[in-house]
Amino acid sequence: MPEMPEVQGLVDFLRRKLLPSDGQPAVVAGLEVASFSVLKTAKVPVQALAGLPVDSVGRRGKFLVLEIGGLFLVMHLARAGWLRWSESLNTAALKPGKGPIALRVRFADQGSGDEPGFDLTEAGTRKSLAAYVVERPEEVPGIARLGPDALEMDRDSFTELLHSHGGQLKGLLRDQSKVAGIGNAYSDEILHAARLSPFALANKLDDDAVGTLHATMHQLLRAAIEAAAGRPAKELKDTKREALRVHARTGQACPVCGDTVREVSFADSSLQYCPTCQTGGKPLADRRTSKFLK
Structure with a gap:
């Protein structure tokens, strides 16, 4: 299970990719949900993030938190989940229920001709990986219950x-x-x-x-x-x-x-x-x- 050091490593990695010091912040091109069990919220649709810029990348305990245009994409990798980055994602749409990919986040092409982004993957049959699209991180029950870091x-x-x-x-x-x-x-x-x-x-x-x-x-x-x-x-x-x-x-x-x-x-x-x-x-x-x- 990814714990604080690995999640912080992912935070640092995503900051370099999405918030480059010498360029503009990445803009979400779209999200694809391949495993319906991964998305734990419905109040804010995932499509609401499309076209919005990444404002910040952070961590709450073992939760990965992306602020996107004033909304938040919160992810918990659970026991067997991971984040897999690609500089050029496959253009084909994900097929629900096929393979280990649960969620794909695409970012707009910034002139390279490729569409970068990441997949949230989960190995095994126990599906505990979780993603939330919320207006405030505290709306995620696991974050609301967190003690001090x-x-x-x-x-x-x-x-x-x-x-x-x-x-x-x-x-x-x-x-x-x-x-x-x-x-x-x-x-x-x-x-x-x-x-x-x-x-x-x-x-x-x-x-x-x-x-x-x-x-x-x-x-x-x-x-x-x-x-x-x-x-x-x-x-x-x-x-x-x-x-x-x-x-x-x-x-x-x-x-x-x-x-x-x-x-x-x-x-x-x-x-x-x-x-x-x-x-x-x-x-x-x-x-x-x-x-x-x-």
């Missing part, structure tokens, strides 16, 4: 959040209503770097552990954003995978201590951790029965 939380607000939360650290970091921008992968990476168990209770951390977790969260996310900066959209997922130390590394050696990275599986996801670095050498049992909360 992870990188905007100072030490005091982060401490207050942890002390008021009785749940486990892994769940708290992934809860977008509490901390926006972090998903399954970076929560694993942050907890590993901070040497904390994913099952540790948030309100039981002492001040030193809270400070370490806050600093680690900022350092790791900023490093990931820096690594993504300047890269084309097609390289962002590989950049993320290459930097991961424990997430999706089950059975491999921890790069810090050499212990074997282990996994805890859930119904629709899993987490990875290093026993030596995070749980005093003890392997974690299933989430429902584990006693290792320190």
